[in-house]
Amino acid sequence: MDIRCQDLYEAVWAKPVRTLAKEWGLSDVGLAKACRKHGIPLPPLGHWSKIAVGRGMKPPQLKGNSESMITIQGTPSLKKAKLSAEGKTKLKPALATIFPEQTTLMSKLAKWTQKTDKALHRKPDSSGFVSSWKETFRVSVSEAQVSRAIGLLDKIEKALTEGGMAWDFDKKGQYVVGRMYGETVSFELKELYKRTEHIEKHPTSSWLDRKTYTYQFLGDLTFRIDGYYEGRKSWSDGKTQRIEEKLPEIIEGLLAAAESMRQRTLEREEQYKRWEEEARIRAEKERIEREEKAFFDATLKEAQDWNQANLIRDYATHLRSLILDNKIELTEAGEQWLSRIENAARKHDPAFRRLSL
Structure with a gap:
């Protein structure tokens, strides 16, 4: 895949x-x-x-x-994706286009199939592949299977158009893709082959050996839908049933793919919302924890400053007590020094700052 x-x-x-x-x-x-x-x-x-x-x-x-x-x-998973009621409504007119007895058979090719047909009617490359280029469906087959591939694509394009799918070319891949429910449905039609390797030995150096390949085309076609979603993604020619007989399954599979991709997108968007909400809750919790820690650290610092201010204040009180008990007369310088200690205790006491006293 x-x-x-x-x-x-x-x-x-x-x-x-x-x-x-x-x-x-x-x-x-x-x-x-x-x-x-x-x-x-x-x-x-x-x-x-x-x-x-x-x-x-x-x-x-x-x-x-x-x-x-x-x-x-x-x-690839062979599990069949289930269509919604809306999808089943779209499937009915889509399937009607591939049965001549139920609708008018149009000989003119559909728009994008016509462009693909023009791209495929050219000389095969050196390996025998005929591949389409930009603004066409993605096809890679032998020259013998071109008409068959075009017939399949024409029915697929007309059926899906009737089922409500729009067509456009992907600007990055340059191939035509389907657009439905806001999703891009890309697919490829190719022929199965066997590849045989041939080695031309260099006379002296093995690293200069020349490798070439030949391709044997098996005449069996396989149709594959790209992308990630639950449900069957590929159909191929089998021993008892050709891919033309599987067209109803392919049409239903393409419509189911668009629905599944849309469901996946909605689930992904919901998951992103959950992740964003979880991230918001984590960020808010971390913010609260940071604020609480900052408050605790600031309060602890104030308490430590208060202890230091009380220690200085107790020391000044002790000195005043000694002066009084021993009837010591302080000099002017001594009084200034003691007052300075008392003022320092008051200045560094956070309680006074906190209470604006």
């Missing part, structure tokens, strides 16, 4: 890696390895337990390129 780095990053912070791996037909070790390879941070041990009690951490920043595509080997 192919998935955008940003989508994989959001996926592993929305569900445990083990759960995602099971849904996508992958090993959790392989999925985690792909994340680390592309700079995607993973939730730490115990994260999901904390999430359950509202204490999950906010996802750290993505280090990898958010727009890069990541290919992960595995078997």
